[in-house]
Amino acid sequence: MDVPKTIVSSSPHLHARSSTASIMWDVSIALAPAALWGVYVFGLRALAVLLVSIASSVLVEYLLNRFSKESTLADGSAFLTGLLIGMNMPPDAAFAVPVIASAFAMFVVKWTFGGLGANWINPALAGRVFVFFSFTGLMNTYRLPRTLGSVDALGSASMLTEMKLAIGEGTVEQLSSAGILASLDYPFTSFAGSVSSWFQEVLGITLSPYTVDAFFGNISGCIGEVSAFLLLAGAAYLFIRKVITWQIPVTFLATFSLLAWIFGGVRNGLGLFQGDFVLQLFSGGMILGAFFMATDMVTSPTTSKGMLIFGAGIGFFAFLLRYFGSLPESVSLAIIVMNIFVPTIDRYILPKRFGEVIVEPKKKEAKA
């Protein structure tokens, strides 16, 4: 009998159908609906920003590949970083901004620390924060989405910025988040208005139209962060594909909600347990950060217990910075702060060993 040429290798001989590349492309797929919504509501200018971000990230990775003589473009990580940077840009960002963010992310944060798997903070977030502090004015210029009617209202601040400014001026004492927005005459869609009144009339629940708009993505903000609904749909896809696990997003959002509910009203004189955390959850980078940034595998803990601590820590810092910091946005900084703690968490939070014998020193002493 002819002996076939077979492979001899170490066990196991089966493998789950997933790879680093499949994970990266899955995340990109999950982000796509929210990114496309951003293009729809903010126009083709937003698409151009997204494309410039992706192209510059991929180009920088390619150039670094040429230098270090390897090929890592197919793993999809450069594309994903570029997409995330683009989604974190205001629709009218000058093209140089995403290019600089991409270069900083790919070169300084990722490549100099050893490439994929070795960076200690999330490259896309680092890129965003870098340009945010470098070009704060450019990064804080938003436009209203087309669904709110007033097209090209350039120069308007994001919803969170408006609220923060109003609170800072002290003109909105004793108002909820929705109340503040109403006092500013912030627009909402007629759809959100009818959903809000339906909730009030049929279910007897007070639901601000601003919360409805924030959930569906009819607010100003960065290109990819406005539609909480589509981001959650993408997150559901990642759960089904088992790319992400519940620990980080759930503890993050739960901690944030709890703190925002208890202490959120304090800053404008409402007292405890008055915080309007639902609107806060669906605005800014909260959902994008919780499901797509904080869950970045490289910069999050490996153990389940560690992930719970990590998520709770982000929730805490996100609350602190958003309510009591000087900047309207907080999620990216909160995640970066916790990224720094990951090696420490991984060092001290160990999984429970099978068959671990719990030594009870007291008993031993008694015997002796």
Place this chain on the structure above:
Amino acid sequence: MERLPTFSKGGVHPDDKKALSNNQAIQRLPVPSELVLPLSQHLGAPASPLKQKGDMVVAGEKIGKASSFISADVHCPVNGTITDLRKVVLANSVVTDAFVITPDASNPLGEWPEQPYDALSPEELLAIVKDMGVVGTGGATFPTHVKLSVPKGRTVDALVVNGVECEPYLTADHRLMLEETERVLRGIMIVAKITGPKRIIIGVENNKKDAIAMLRQEIARLGFPITVMALRVKYPQGDEKQLLKATIKREIPSGKLPLDVGAVVLNVGTSFAIYEAVAMRKPLIDRVVTISGEAMKEKKNLRVLLGSKVADLIAFAGGLDHEPDKFISGGPMMGFAFHDDQIPVIKGTSGILALDKEPSAKAPTTPCISCGRCVAACPMGLQPTKLYRLIEHRDYERAMAMNLMDCKECGCCSYSCPAHLPLVHGMKLGKRLGRK
């Protein structure tokens, strides 16, 4: 619906592929023209040869003698002549001496009529098990008499019989439970007489519903005090540590044995071998082997004389359908890849598989992205990614301090690693080099 019990920590769910061969009744492989019978078919010291080249032997005759307590006798499967005693390489890369035996063409097989054994004492039963060369047939091949020797002062709370067969593809134990139900059960009762447990449990994964029903029906008919526990399907439930956690909710501490938590664990194939050893005085000279894998023309469960060459088994199953990517002895998660089809079937050979190219299995490795999937999958609560990094840096001491020796190479970490890192390979290397 009630959730079936299983072990709590880690584990993976590979496609079980049992449907390829689980409805194939056990067939007997005809006596091959030549047998190669290694003296090391078990865990522990190899047996020492009792015969030499040119000797005539009869079926059932002891031709290798256990050389220490943890060792096992080797018996001749056929009537015939020893034509050689030479070195062979087994699937697991062990090099050992082996008898080459040419069976008598006219009358190769022995006969073992059933005889009464009810009057035998536990000590006599244990002596027979030892004398018949019985070892665990699940794959680890631990000498059974060692396992059943309960030290004085120790009591056995639970006898847990392993009918899990959690490795994908393998169906040999499944068929045994279906076709030899009564003998398997009687074998279990013999072990119960030797070890005196308070309760007896058979754990079977719920992908073998017909076997569970058959066992329950026969237990009721024979009136044995045995409970059949249906378990949720999860790999590696067939490992004794995971099986005890799933069935009696106890964890064996690191470096300890089932007896330390009051349990004896035994495979159904071993129970069957014990029945044959005691009731028929038949030594362990054959076993059931699953022939499967996509590249195999016909999938079968074969009763095979030990020492039969893999090539004979494949030929009996109609040969190969197409060129396989890998030959595996055992299951695909913990089995050994081999390239030489002249290697023999030994006491621990549960399956011979011809696997197709599994595209993801050969994907290039990428850097670790700390996803934590290996940590979540490890049933022992280890951190494979950290251990692998330490072993890569040859820091065996720290790897040992992080409980590297708890690793049993089940393959869950490598199976789930998206970077396709050879984690198990690293663990094996680290354990070997770290022990020195």
